[in-house]
Amino acid sequence: MSAIPGIVYIPEYIDIQQEELLQAQIYSQSIWKKLANRRLQNWGGTPHSKGMIATTLPDWLLCIAKRLEEEDFFPKTPNHVLINEYLPGQGIEPHEDGPIYYPCAAILSLESEIVMDFFAKQVNSETVEKIRQYSGSLLLEPRSLLIIRDSAYRDYLHGIQESFYIKKGPWLLNYPCEEQQVARKKRLSLTVRLVPKTVHNVVRLGK
Numbered sequence: 001m002s003a004i005p006g007i008v009y010i011p012e013y014i015d016i017q018q019e020e021l022l023q024a025q026i027y028s029q030s031i032w033k034k035l036a037n038r039r040l041q042n043w044g045g046t047p048h049s050k051g052m053i054a055t056t057l058p059d060w061l062l063c064i065a066k067r068l069e070e071e072d073f074f075p076k077t078p079n080h081v082l083i084n085e086y087l088p089g090q091g092i093e094p095h096e097d098g099p100i101y102y103p104c105a106a107i108l109s110l111e112s113e114i115v116m117d118f119f120a121k122q123v124n125s126e127t128v129e130k131i132r133q134y135s136g137s138l139l140l141e142p143r144s145l146l147i148i149r150d151s152a153y154r155d156y157l158h159g160i161q162e163s164f165y166i167k168k169g170p171w172l173l174n175y176p177c178e179e180q181q182v183a184r185k186k187r188l189s190l191t192v193r194l195v196p197k198t199v200h201n202v203v204r205l206g207k
């Protein structure tokens with residue numbers, strides 16, 4: 001077990017009724033069409049492809065955004081969300097979110113669990129080559145909240161395994177047991193942030 005400073009994991013952050021309401025909003029016709037279009041564009045691409053839309057915070061997320069502010073994860077009400085859809089076999093390569101999005105991402109998981117891996121960003125002192133050092137993984141359960149901030153945001157990459165199995169490693173926090181296999185199912189995530197208005201990558205939701 002290791003720990004990365006700046007990671008907060010809260011299981012059952014929302015209840016099943018709230019999860020269903022969020023799903024219903026995401027699957028509502030106008031939003032779902034946009035997500036489905038993205039998915040089709042990605043289809044046949046890399047196994048890491050996924051459906052994604054970025055938007056200013058819709059009204060149906062305001063209650064959760066205010067709660068995140070009240071709990072001091074953000075200094076103001078977050079104003080932006082990324083909606084990601086991962087089909088079985090789809091993940092996301094280890095990456096860092098742009099500095100513009102710093103300093104905090106609040107990720108709500110819906111529908112099914114996935115494994116997120118963390119890699120420390122390092123530079124080889126001789127070759128100056130950028131390297132990544134596997135640091136551990138976290139099982140993200142449906143309805144959970146993951147906060148990535150401070151060092152976890154700055155000094156680590158994060159990625160999502162696309163395979164059906166958890167690999168072995170020095171597991172973080174809530175990993176159930178070393179050998180357990182987790183079959184991937186479809187998963188939705190909502191990444192809520194507070195970003196400057198000028199960087200809103202807006203796909204407007206609604207009709």
Ligand SMILES: O=C(O)CCC(=O)C(=O)O
Pocket residue numbers: 082084092097107158189191
């Ligand atoms: O879906 C997630 O849990 C994380 C998504 C992510 O890292 C991103 O879109 O930058």
Ligand SMILES: [Fe+2]
Pocket residue numbers: 095096097158
């Ligand atoms: Fe990310």
